[in-house]
Amino acid sequence: MSSTRQKVGWIVAGVLIVLYALLPVAWIVSLSFKKGDDINNKKFLPDNWTLDNYRQVFDTDLFTAALRNSIGISLISTLLSVVLATLAAYAIARLEFKGRKFVLTTALAIAMFPTVALVGPLFDMWRSLGLYDTWLGLIIPYMSFTLPLAIWTLSAFFRQIPWELEQAAQVDGATAWQAFRKVIVPLAAPGVFTAAILTFFFAWNDFVFGISLTATDAARPVPAALAFFTGASFFQQPTAAISAAAVVVTIPVVILVLIFQRKIVAGLTSGAVKG
């Protein structure tokens, strides 16, 4: 039967794609469990499984400080960016004001700027402003790059929400703020989560700003810190330790996706108006 054959085809194709996508990850995970010279054993799996690399990673201040920085900076810039983007996107979607299009296109233009082109000037500015090597010094550029994307995503979501809902809420006795908070925001939740995830990933994975605008443990995030890893001796490659660190920083991302995946359900608004 062609339908069974089709099914088998789909499964095979699916497995191939998943394998292709996951192989590098699996390789890193396997590397992170290899002990000492095992990394040269020319095998996929380690000869001797060990947690030494993880222990070593968490023992170094370089990594733990960087992890603290990464978590703090990413969360703060995500939070700020989502709150600001929600308000801005709502205004863009709902209010008729001059320069609405201008704001949107400018936001898009900013998002298209190559980060590398900005790093040099920012470095100079941050030094003279005293923002160099501080959390704020990273939060600001992260926000300016993620806000446009968040505004675009969210304003698309807000536009889908029928305006009548808000008017109904106002007639029902809500203030503009109550209508926004009790009706619009819950309905835009999938959009808010999408924007939050995009923002968080950008901040979490950033390397260019992280390495250029920081100098010490005070603000250096994990991706930048990985570059400063050294082996146990001068002659030893820190590959295994870096792999362990990479696995550690991947975990929050995976968890985030699993948590929010359920929240990002489109079509939440179905049934609001006629169907």
Next chain:
Amino acid sequence: MSAIRLDNVSKAFGSNEPVVRDVSLDIDDGEFVILVGPSGSGKSTLLRMIVGLEDVTSGDVFIGDDNVTGKAPRDRNLAMVFQNYALYPHLTVYENIAFPLRLKKTSPEDVKRRVQEAADTLDLGDYLQRKPAQLSGGQRQRVAMGRALVRDADAFLFDEPLSNLDAKLRGQVRTEIARIQDKLGVTTVYVTHDQVEAMTLGDRVAVLRKGELQQVASPRELYDHPVNLFVAGFIGSPAMNFLPASVSDRVLSLPIGDVPLGPELAAAAEGHDMLLAGLRPENFEALEMVPEDHQHLGVPFTATIDVVEWLGSEQFAYIPLDVPPEIRAPLAELAEELDMEQLRTQLVVNVSTESHIRPGQEADLWLDPRAMHLFDPHTGHNLTLPGS
């Protein structure tokens, strides 16, 4: 519960032509008033000005004795049912109905009692824990009404609430709305473009045209004594026939024949050489179906029938008509205003279903001129209104 008063209310968006002009309307406490008109007549805008979703450009809106012109919707204590229901999709039916109460910080016991009451009235008891997406169109409509009912609002406002329902359901919900309004005796303003709703629901009907109030009257009054061509053409289905007519010597010449005028009609027609005669389809009958002793009251005539529509309970025949050029312009304008597809140059007559009228053949018809209206083709005024 309160009366609503509109005092010379106008609305213009920006510097455009006003969409509502100088409307004054008194709605009594407990009255059911319909705002009706073709699309673009400003009826929805007027309703939205009453509820406060649209600013009033000039004029005043009173609810009871309060001038609410500048007040926000939440301070007007009105309940509105939207065309698209506007249910909150993330809340259950229960929470949707409870929403206005929660905003007022009503105690939980009170909320429960009142939601339950509203649900009982509307037969929604089984659906309280569902989300709006799981309901049918008619049920959603009822939830939207529940949200209005639960509030003890001063008045109910409906904005074309039935336009998204299919024809069968529309009739049911219409009866339901009439029943609830009757039971609660709440002042109600109801916007529709459907004249069946207008005629069946309202105590009074306000007809709007291009933002101007044409006539406010009971449905029967509107039907029997329309003030002008617009109201006459809008109310009634199929619409009133307008025939070009000229008067000479107390005889009205219509394209289908001459009609002798009684003293009242003759007085009304005086001073006009060109007129429009308004005749409803039911003012006609097949001659064979008119009792002998009745025939002298009307005018018999023959015409070639174009199309016959047999609807079971009634039968319509269409007769093509020539219209002189000087009458064509006002009629074309009227047709456009009434959202009609084409200029009507035919006569629609309602004949008994037992009559033997065949398409494409000559037929003997009979016209009863007693309910005839005469209109001035230029101003559109009805010249035959009692007392005019």
